[in-house]
Amino acid sequence: MPRQAIKKNVPRADVVVQSSTTNGSVKQIEKRDRILASAVRVFAKSGYHATKIQDVANEAGICKGTVYEYFASNDELFLAMYDRWMQDFEFAMQTCISQSSDPLSQADALIDTAIEFYESRAEDAPLLLEFWAHALRTNNPAFLERIQSMKALVSGVGAEITTRLVALKAFSKVDVQSFALLELGISDGIFLHWVLDGQTYSLRDAYKFRQAVIGAGLMNPALRLALRTRTSKKLKQGFLSK
Amino acid sequence: MPRQAIKKNVPRADVVVQSSTTNGSVKQIEKRDRILASAVRVFAKSGYHATKIQDVANEAGICKGTVYEYFASNDELFLAMYDRWMQDFEFAMQTCISQSSDPLSQADALIDTAIEFYESRAEDAPLLLEFWAHALRTNNPAFLERIQSMKALVSGVGAEITTRLVALKAFSKVDVQSFALLELGISDGIFLHWVLDGQTYSLRDAYKFRQAVIGAGLMNPALRLALRTRTSKKLKQGFLSK
Amino acid sequence: MPRQAIKKNVPRADVVVQSSTTNGSVKQIEKRDRILASAVRVFAKSGYHATKIQDVANEAGICKGTVYEYFASNDELFLAMYDRWMQDFEFAMQTCISQSSDPLSQADALIDTAIEFYESRAEDAPLLLEFWAHALRTNNPAFLERIQSMKALVSGVGAEITTRLVALKAFSKVDVQSFALLELGISDGIFLHWVLDGQTYSLRDAYKFRQAVIGAGLMNPALRLALRTRTSKKLKQGFLSK
Amino acid sequence: MPRQAIKKNVPRADVVVQSSTTNGSVKQIEKRDRILASAVRVFAKSGYHATKIQDVANEAGICKGTVYEYFASNDELFLAMYDRWMQDFEFAMQTCISQSSDPLSQADALIDTAIEFYESRAEDAPLLLEFWAHALRTNNPAFLERIQSMKALVSGVGAEITTRLVALKAFSKVDVQSFALLELGISDGIFLHWVLDGQTYSLRDAYKFRQAVIGAGLMNPALRLALRTRTSKKLKQGFLSK
DNA sequence: GATGAATGAGACTTCATTCAT
DNA sequence: CATGAATGAAGTCTCATTCAT
Structure with a gap:
């Protein structure tokens, strides 16, 4: 389902009480958190306008396309x-x-x-x-x-x-x-x-x-x-x- | 004087009492003012980051290169x-x-x-x-x-x-x-x-x-x-x- | 790997004996070679100073940005x-x-x-x-x-x-x-x-x-x-x- | 006659034997020489391709348009x-x-x-x-x-x-x-x-x-x-x- | 899901050339 | 003749976004 990043629901971290069947989702949430944390670091260092998706991906140690899986922009x-x-x-x-x-x-x-x-x-x-x-x-x-x-x-x-x-x-x-x-x-x-x-x-x-x-x-x-x-x-x- | 836009002296508007010999300067200053005024309008409308030099030029009714004659960036x-x-x-x-x-x-x-x-x-x-x-x-x-x-x-x-x-x-x-x-x-x-x-x-x-x-x-x-x-x-x- | 075209390792053509695991690399090298070959054709025809990145891209049948993926300039x-x-x-x-x-x-x-x-x-x-x-x-x-x-x-x-x-x-x-x-x-x-x-x-x-x-x-x-x-x-x- | 720089004949310096009525021409030739000398200095310093008409004009202490009076390109x-x-x-x-x-x-x-x-x-x-x-x-x-x-x-x-x-x-x-x-x-x-x-x-x-x-x-x-x-x-x- | 190569629109900037003064 | 402001075509380079693997 890579094509519509925007459809991903945006769960609150404190709401992550998931059944064992949605196991995969937990991983997703963790990854989302990791990306977000990386984004904040990059934003803080370079500022919002100077920050490129690639920078965030680099900081998170993942690749560009993956960022789009979790955040549309x-x-x-x-x-x-x-x-x-x-x-x-x-x-x-x-x-x-x-x-x-x-x-x-x-x-x-x-x-x-x-x-x-x-x-x-x-x-x-x-x-x-x-x-x-x-x-x-x-x-x-x-x-x-x-x-x-x-x-x-x-x-x-x-x-x-x-x-x-x-x-x-x-x-x-x-x-x-x-x-x-x-x-x-x-x-x-x-x-x-x-x-x-x-x-x-x-x-x-x-x-x-x-x-x-x-x-x-x-x-x-x-x-x-x-x-x-x-x-x-x-x-x-x-x-x-x- | 195109290559050093920055060097254009930036006179205070209220000091522009010039002798007739500095005629050209007055025109330059007026043009600079006009561009600046256009820029402010565009900035105000779209915001700083969304404003392109071309937009400023359009607003001022001049062409892109001319903006660079007066402002380097x-x-x-x-x-x-x-x-x-x-x-x-x-x-x-x-x-x-x-x-x-x-x-x-x-x-x-x-x-x-x-x-x-x-x-x-x-x-x-x-x-x-x-x-x-x-x-x-x-x-x-x-x-x-x-x-x-x-x-x-x-x-x-x-x-x-x-x-x-x-x-x-x-x-x-x-x-x-x-x-x-x-x-x-x-x-x-x-x-x-x-x-x-x-x-x-x-x-x-x-x-x-x-x-x-x-x-x-x-x-x-x-x-x-x-x-x-x-x-x-x-x-x-x-x-x-x- | 788009932002550091320069970092692409530049393997000698005669050393390209790669294991199957470096499959991707081989493709990259081949593409790089193809672009380079196109560049030489264009250079030869029009001369170095008259050659634009766009010309090279056209000759290689790819688009401008791709050239920059492999060569910074x-x-x-x-x-x-x-x-x-x-x-x-x-x-x-x-x-x-x-x-x-x-x-x-x-x-x-x-x-x-x-x-x-x-x-x-x-x-x-x-x-x-x-x-x-x-x-x-x-x-x-x-x-x-x-x-x-x-x-x-x-x-x-x-x-x-x-x-x-x-x-x-x-x-x-x-x-x-x-x-x-x-x-x-x-x-x-x-x-x-x-x-x-x-x-x-x-x-x-x-x-x-x-x-x-x-x-x-x-x-x-x-x-x-x-x-x-x-x-x-x-x-x-x-x-x-x- | 500013518009057609190309029409200016290109006199050899050693052929400048002009009647007094073409007095102006002597000045022209001298100016042409001065521009050329400036051009050579600039060419020598920066190279042909890096040299702009403006550079030549600056070096000669004249303005850009004047260069065109004497040399079309x-x-x-x-x-x-x-x-x-x-x-x-x-x-x-x-x-x-x-x-x-x-x-x-x-x-x-x-x-x-x-x-x-x-x-x-x-x-x-x-x-x-x-x-x-x-x-x-x-x-x-x-x-x-x-x-x-x-x-x-x-x-x-x-x-x-x-x-x-x-x-x-x-x-x-x-x-x-x-x-x-x-x-x-x-x-x-x-x-x-x-x-x-x-x-x-x-x-x-x-x-x-x-x-x-x-x-x-x-x-x-x-x-x-x-x-x-x-x-x-x-x-x-x-x-x-x- | 993850990857990252490819894309191409779009912004920047430069400068040869024109031309009104 | 000289001037230099204005022009705008042309080239460089970036990067958000897509998508085949």
Whole structure:
């Protein structure tokens, strides 16, 4: 069935619970994973546009035609890579949130998740930018859709936490959707400049600095007072000092 | 002068006050400008990677070879486009800053400049993302250099204003470099998501919302109190409501 | 294996005795040979500089891209053609030399080899000139290297024969290296003018005439006397009479 | 009259005896000469095929279009260059011959002329090879015609000298046409290898060595005896020793 | 399923030549 | 006459995609 690569179903790695009769499928899935992992390495090294199918095949130690058995195009590889990432991110986020029921801790944990996620993928960071840029240009709507659903997910979680913080009077009243979206923008903006600056400072410090600034903004006076010393110290220190 | 397109001197548009003896130069500059303008239109429509020199030539109503007379490559065209933008942005920023000597007004004005700049170039917005992504991938260091110098310029202005706000005790003490860089990141992050969201809400409202959040964070208690009503209203309203 | 045409191993045609397991390789080699043969035909007809990859592909009945699978450039094709020639020449020379152990006969045989080689490739003759001219101009050092090694080979054989002739007192004492090099120059010079003259006379006659002149020069008096009649006849006859 | 460069008559430099009314023509001729000289420099440096009209114009300090005023094509420049050379060569040869009436001295002088001519143009040497190669390939018959007439001239002179040497019984009887042609081939063959060898030895020594070999071949016994010591020394020494 | 040779559309770039100024 | 910008044909080379083995 070599001729229609596109027909291959695209199984989630975590759904691979297969009966013994679909044994062959397991192998297929493993191979698909191997190709995808190779693609990410090549993408990360050379960038999306400079990556040729042949490069991916070489990296995976297979031959060109075989890549087409599993992925119909570079675009599909790129999407699958994003899916894998976002799966990981979602998993990390859910794990993180579930550790605590206190919204303030959860807010912190959410940011930590983002930091760890990005820092652990520092080499792939430019790929995210390329993904965004590509999503805006390609005719394939799947790209923007993926981004939208990821945004919905993350800002949904953020909005929920914020809602609870407002309910607890820890935060001023605020349009939670807007605030969650703003937070997302801020996070990605910091990330963006961290990447453009060649990752020359600590992403964690930058995020913590932003928390000191933003947090201070919405907190109620009592809470702000309680955190004043810590906040003040962080503000004065910045995130650029070595 | 066909073989060294790169050597064509690249005069600032605003310096083109030439004596009659440099007549030929003026024509060249005008042609270069025309090609560049065509390129931007094509880039904006199809994206950087999908744009072929032939497309630019068609758009400009000239033939392929002529494009090469003025720009050695697509990259050069892309850089020139960015230069033109940044020139415009710098000019707008300087004009804006010089309107007032009050740092609070200047901070507002700075943000207004950014808003107006981006909104007036809404169609080209994805190009900025592509520029960033490309800068991280190409071997041509000029791309990242351009970004660095733009960052230095804007964050320099921001840092100066912040320094004065801190000196006036309007703002809490803060590492001004970090804060200026954070502001830049935040601005670009909001812009990024505005673009990814298909520019479906008002960029201005988003920026104003962010001012309510951030400004509230660093302001001294008196100032915050004075602005409380306005801030509170903005926070509650968000930027997503139509 | 498309991206590194150059890496294709370039087996000597006479070594292609392959086990059945290297079946694929044999096919590749055959195809390479077929392309090369086509290239030589096209080169011979139109000349090196006028030959486009597309022409070679057309002649071989394949498409452009396929040529690039086997040869990275026109230059490589040209070199391979020369290699093939020189392989053939070397083989013919070695065969010829080994037929006899008498140096005088060997000297004759060597010249016969050259004559037969050139005459049998009369159509390709201008290509040799082009190869020389190109070797002096291209940045690719392989061209001159090939020429040098061919010169070393031929003049080495010539020097050895001459050394033996001198040892036998058949020839006057002479610097054998210089003499061998001179012989080579003379041969190629005659060939050159034969080509420039449109191959309008017999190359063989010209070479024989030259033997009468040169041989007469170095031979010892006894030998010269013995050959006088034959030599004298050849000298009087020249090589231009039909 | 810019449109038909080809119509310009191609005056010999030595024929420029013009009335004052054709004053402009003198300037034209001078300019033509200047362009030609520039062309030779560029040809010599980069080779015929790598030379663009623009390069010639740059070297001459004029602009591209002007080259076309004087030469319709690169080919015409190449031919003109050859003409200039051959004019010089012819002049040198005639001068040289006329210095003496003794054919042996004239034969020597002829060779000296060739040596000096080639040595003084060592840098241009590869151009001669390119000229030959090009002559065999181009559709323009003028190239081969030029070569033929030069050959006729030189071998004519050579034949005349040889005829006289034979008449004087200094040389054995020989077909003078063939011998003259052989001499020409030998000269060019030595020259050819001298160029291919990177001009690493003395062309003069190589020519003198060849004279020892060839001269010895045709000379009558008495003459040979008279020159024996000199000849023998040259033969032993060769031309490769430093 | 895997392979990798073949394909050929298509982008890049160069440059001889023209021609308006 | 000189200029040099414009032209566009022509060649190089790449690589996504197909498909026979």
